[in-house]
Amino acid sequence: MAATLLLASCGDKSGKSVVIYYSQTGTTETVAKAIAEDLGIDMIKVVLKEDYPLDFNQTIEICQKQMQAGILPELGDMKVDLGKYDTIYLGYPIWFGTIALPMKSFLTKYNLAGKKVVPFCTYGTGGRFDSVRDLKALCPDAVILNSLGVRQNNAPKARSLVAAFLANDPTAVATFGEKLPVEEGSKAMEVFQAAMADFNRFPLTPETYSVQDQDPEQWVFNCASTMGFGGEASPVAVYVCVPEDGDAPFIVGVER
Ligand SMILES: Cc1cc2nc3c(=O)[nH]c(=O)nc-3n(C[C@H](O)[C@H](O)[C@H](O)COP(=O)(O)O)c2cc1C
Structure with a gap:
């Protein structure tokens, strides 16, 4: 519709x-x-x-x-x-x-x-x-x-x-659900690690994540501060697309 x-x-x-x-x-x-x-x-x-x-x-x-x-x-x-x-x-x-x-x-x-x-x-x-x-x-x-x-x-x-x-309606502003902790051994950690296989330039530790309700799903992982190219430590958000068809999750973008 x-x-x-x-x-x-x-x-x-x-x-x-x-x-x-x-x-x-x-x-x-x-x-x-x-x-x-x-x-x-x-x-x-x-x-x-x-x-x-x-x-x-x-x-x-x-x-x-x-x-x-x-x-x-x-x-x-x-x-x-x-x-x-x-x-x-x-x-x-x-x-x-x-x-x-x-x-x-x-x-x-x-x-x-x-x-x-x-x-x-x-x-x-x-x-x-x-x-x-x-x-x-x-x-x-x-x-x-x-x-x-x-x-x-x-x-x-x-x-x-x-x-x-x-x-999805591009006129709608993207909203993310509740922020949840990323726990060792959880599905969220699995998704994060699968996506990071394609992006191993910086070691990142995911702390919390939330899911954007759209198709395909997009998850945002909020990671602990790391050093960037500029030398300043700052938190990093990693956006991961989680396809429904069983394809591997992949990174859509990284923001710091
Ligand atoms: C001058 C220049 C600066 C760039 N700066 C960034 C950047 O700050 N961050 C980034 O993720 N990619 C950066 N890129 C990579 C481009 O965004 C990327 O290769 C893009 O997909 C190129 O699009 P195009 O093929 O349509 O020109 C830069 C590329 C160029 C040429």
């Missing part, structure tokens, strides 16, 4: 919704395509006057210079008539913990006031929630709805992750 209402309200055939995304290396584009195809809507790519090199370190270096100088990359030849749309699926990679600079350029030029915005992003480890916070600050008059985050190495699962996200 929710899905039917959603399709009707997001206007898959009405031309009122659109996917607008930036992607440097194709990961966000995979998710963008999955959304556009699932909903039968157009997609628009944010293009730059001068692309970043595909080399990761060079991109980092250029971005750092731009950020220090307080400049954003210039948009290429693109004209978007936002008046045609009321709902925008807005996709970007996470760069430096938040919205990638090219999408910031887009948001600086185009005003999303009054639009419903469903953010989606891809990342190495996480950054969805900080990026949505920043998006709200950048677009104070847009209605920012529920967001989708896909870890880069889950991109091959983009279609099913997108289908599950869209089947």
